[in-house]
Amino acid sequence: MGVKVIIPTPLRVYAGKRDSTEVKAATVGEALGRLTTEFGDLRKHLFTEEGKLRSFVNVYVNDEDIRYLAKENTPTKDGDTISIVPSIAGGSSLVRRCCSRPHA
Amino acid sequence: MATKVQPMTGAPAANATTLSNEEILRYSRHLIMPEVGMEGQLKLKNSKVLLIGTGGLGAPLGLYLAAAGVGRLGLVDFDVVDLTNLQRQVTFGSSDVGKPKTEAARERLSSLNPDIQIDTFETKLTSDNALELFKDFDIIVDGTDNFPTRYLVNDACILLGKPNVYGSIFRFEGQVTVFGMPEGPCYRCLYPEPPPPGLVPSCAEGGVLGVLPGIVGSLQAMETIKLILGRGDSLAGRLLLFDALAMKFRELKLRKNPNCPMCGEHRTINKLIDYYEFCGVRGEEAPDSNVQVPEITPRELKSRLDRGDDLFILDVREPHEFQICNLNGNLIPLGELPRRVHELDSSREIVAHCRSGKRSAEAVDFLRKAGFRKILNLKGGILAWSDEVDPSVPKY
Numbered sequence A: 001m002g003v004k005v006i007i008p009t010p011l012r013v014y015a016g017k018r019d020s021t022e023v024k025a026a027t028v029g030e031a032l033g034r035l036t037t038e039f040g041d042l043r044k045h046l047f048t049e050e051g052k053l054r055s056f057v058n059v060y061v062n063d064e065d066i067r068y069l070a071k072e073n074t075p076t077k078d079g080d081t082i083s084i085v086p087s088i089a090g091g092s093s094l095v096r097r098c099c100s101r102p103h104a
Numbered sequence B: 001m002a003t004k005v006q007p008m009t010g011a012p013a014a015n016a017t018t019l020s021n022e023e024i025l026r027y028s029r030h031l032i033m034p035e036v037g038m039e040g041q042l043k044l045k046n047s048k049v050l051l052i053g054t055g056g057l058g059a060p061l062g063l064y065l066a067a068a069g070v071g072r073l074g075l076v077d078f079d080v081v082d083l084t085n086l087q088r089q090v091t092f093g094s095s096d097v098g099k100p101k102t103e104a105a106r107e108r109l110s111s112l113n114p115d116i117q118i119d120t121f122e123t124k125l126t127s128d129n130a131l132e133l134f135k136d137f138d139i140i141v142d143g144t145d146n147f148p149t150r151y152l153v154n155d156a157c158i159l160l161g162k163p164n165v166y167g168s169i170f171r172f173e174g175q176v177t178v179f180g181m182p183e184g185p186c187y188r189c190l191y192p193e194p195p196p197p198g199l200v201p202s203c204a205e206g207g208v209l210g211v212l213p214g215i216v217g218s219l220q221a222m223e224t225i226k227l228i229l230g231r232g233d234s235l236a237g238r239l240l241l242f243d244a245l246a247m248k249f250r251e252l253k254l255r256k257n258p259n260c261p262m263c264g265e266h267r268t269i270n271k272l273i274d275y276y277e278f279c280g281v282r283g284e285e286a287p288d289s290n291v292q293v294p295e296i297t298p299r300e301l302k303s304r305l306d307r308g309d310d311l312f313i314l315d316v317r318e319p320h321e322f323q324i325c326n327l328n329g330n331l332i333p334l335g336e337l338p339r340r341v342h343e344l345d346s347s348r349e350i351v352a353h354c355r356s357g358k359r360s361a362e363a364v365d366f367l368r369k370a371g372f373r374k375i376l377n378l379k380g381g382i383l384a385w386s387d388e389v390d391p392s393v394p395k396y
């Protein structure tokens, strides 16, 4: 048993359509490193070009935001769940809107 | 654009201290619950809730809040009902297609509950009108569908000190929480910045299961009613995640960021800003016009095909879209193009298309950079083909 990483719907397309995966990792940074090694397309959605976690992607170990723990150095142990939670904006006419004009 | 904040308004709401006999009967299932009772029902009757958006999330919100007897409901939307809305926006019926959403919603909600006041604002929510619109309401409910408006709603709520009942959805996943409570976090605490436009899922990855906004909007309605009644534990400080496919609810801790530029100890944002600029979306046409590529119109393509010209039609949509309708093209989804480029013959003339012309513009741009010279983008995609050449091809 390792650390379970839950992949959110918008990013599943970059992760072989998987909704979760298990990795062996002692820290959050290590787990995300393993994940983006396995699924290369995920990297640019999770990290900036400088390798920093993107500000519209939050990462939680169990139910706690890693920004309030030790960020990417937050330790993980077998049985922990890492959740990747990106911001989503949808509410009504997502399909049509995203291809046409933005509106407020 | 002129700012229109004068509501189309119903009967004025006075501060009610009693219910009529008819209201007592209507709300009897509330009144016999000790958690609501006469006191709670009067709180509902004297409450004022503003719904931003009357679409997918706005539908169950409007219906349940009107049915529950929220005394004054404000509806903000500038959109018109279209056929693609009816798969999930259950306030509207087929006969509403073409009507302004605020108007259609008002008719439906006032027939559901004639005793409440419904104020409609058929306008875009902007930095110029948001504070004016929000100030008369107790609770703001965010049911919008884009990042600029979400940050605008958040900031306006924080500036005015009003709760913001937040819900958002994507395909079969939803997020719900309450922002803007005195000690609670705000949207910027959760997400300091929006995603850059290029990383927002494209229409190929969009779509939403029709029931999902019904569930998420109903959760927002429940949180709104709890706030009005002052009952139970609000979702403030907790982010509720719902995955409809797995049928799982999860909950994450949501903390107030002491350095939040909006709700932190040292606020650096003291007024509403330009949210399109903040979200990297400029102007009305910006998202569609960032790639300039050679184009062919549907009519030109039709006449060239009729003439028997040797054209290779490249369809860069997804397989499930190809099943809806196609132009007898060769399917290579945009995402697969880089590794399947060898399947294309650069000596032949290629016309790339998608649904609206946006993804295929990216494909043409990519192929030109890969050395293809004889390649054109079908202007307006299948939608324009259906309008201008063959109306038997369905639009979606």
Ligand SMILES: [Zn+2]
Binding pocket: B185, B186, B187, B188, B189, B190, B256, B257, B260, B261, B262, B263, B264
């Ligand atoms: Zn904040």
